Amino acid sequence: MKVLVATQKPFAAAAVNGIREILEAAGHDVVLLEKYAAQEELTAAVANVEGLIVRSDKVTAEVIAAAPKLKIVVRAGAGFDNVDLAAASARGIVVMNTPGQNSNAVAELAVAMMIYMARTQFTPATGSEISGKTLGIQAFGNVGRLVGAKAKALGMKVKAIDPFLKEEQIEAGGAEPASTLKDLYATSDFVSIHIPATPQTIGSIGYTLISSMPKGATLVNTARKEVIDEAGLEKALEERPDLKYITDVAPDNYAVLKEKFGLRVFATPKKMGAQTAEANLNAGLAAARQIADYFATGNTRFQVNR
Numbered sequence: 382m383k384v385l386v387a388t389q390k391p392f393a394a395a396a397v398n399g400i401r402e403i404l405e406a407a408g409h410d411v412v413l414l415e416k417y418a419a420q421e422e423l424t425a426a427v428a429n430v431e432g433l434i435v436r437s438d439k440v441t442a443e444v445i446a447a448a449p450k451l452k453i454v455v456r457a458g459a460g461f462d463n464v465d466l467a468a469a470s471a472r473g474i475v476v477m478n479t480p481g482q483n484s485n486a487v488a489e490l491a492v493a494m495m496i497y498m499a500r501t502q503f504t505p506a507t508g509s510e511i512s513g514k515t516l517g518i519q520a521f522g523n524v525g526r527l528v529g530a531k532a533k534a535l536g537m538k539v540k541a542i543d544p545f546l547k548e549e550q551i552e553a554g555g556a557e558p559a560s561t562l563k564d565l566y567a568t569s570d571f572v573s574i575h576i577p578a579t580p581q582t583i584g585s586i587g588y589t590l591i592s593s594m595p596k597g598a599t600l601v602n603t604a605r606k607e608v609i610d611e612a613g614l615e616k617a618l619e620e621r622p623d624l625k626y627i628t629d630v631a632p633d634n635y636a637v638l639k640e641k642f643g644l645r646v647f648a649t650p651k652k653m654g655a656q657t658a659e660a661n662l663n664a665g666l667a668a669a670r671q672i673a674d675y676f677a678t679g680n681t682r683f684q685v686n687r
């Protein structure tokens with residue numbers, strides 16, 4: 382089989398080599414498309430491949446339509462909002478993610494972001510310490526739990542909420558369960574967002590939640606920009622000169638926010654939460670193994686479009 386590794390934001394070389402080794406050892410051919418400038422390049426590259434490994438690359442209905450032989454897509458990462466699941470399912474194409482493989486990298490960035498904002502973006506202005514502060518974790522999955530453990534080690538009090546977990550499960554993960562999302566936001570000096578972008582979550586964090594945060598609070602977003610209601614965020618920052626926002630996914634209104642709020646907002650120039658050598662290797666190799674295994678045995682353990 383032919384497997385295309387299409388990464389607008391390339392994996393580290395060691396991960397690419399590892400992917401190649403795994404797939405070639407299983408008898409497959411690997412084709413690489415990195416740093417492509419236009420979506421058409423991806424559409425052209427999928428024409429004769431049976432397998433596809435991507436990161437945040439957009440696997441749209443057009444891409445799927447242009448890939449008549451495609452059998453499996455593996456998103457090397459957690460969020461799969463970049464893959465048109467309905468179009469894939471309609472063609473019987475299996476879509477998988479690699480849950481947990483890049484979680485530590487994202488969790489480390491979330492902690493770094495809290496400190497960066499607490500220390501006024503590393504300027505000489507007097508900052509504050511995160512020790513002793515309360516962190517609210519919105520969604521207590523692979524990343525959320527790691528953020529919680531690291532925050533506790535730094536002396537923070539950790540609360541969490543997750544619609545898919547019982548209170549006992551949150552406690553077992555080392556956090557105090559928040560009674561409601563409203564309560565989490567209203568009582569946390571930092572809120573770290575770890576929800577996926579779905580029709581239910583898109584635009585779900587806006588003025589009401591953000592402006593309910595305590596004095597001096599910081600909202601940290603290493604999830605997806607789409608979950609934020611940007612107009613609501615702007616209004617909350619406007620009304621509350623003590624609030625701060627830091628994100629790994631620049632909002633569409635970032636230029637306006639930066640202009641209006643200066644050091645109270647920060648966005649990374651390019652999404653980088655999972656961009657470590659370790660995360661590239663973990664997620665990339667997992668993707669390659671999952672594809673090899675699927676072609677060899679039909680294993681669909683990590684399928685997300687059942």
Ligand code: 3PG
Nearest residue numbers: 436437458459460655656
């Ligand atoms: C994920 O969903 O796993 C992260 O957002 C990482 O995305 P990336 O592979 O584009 O860095």
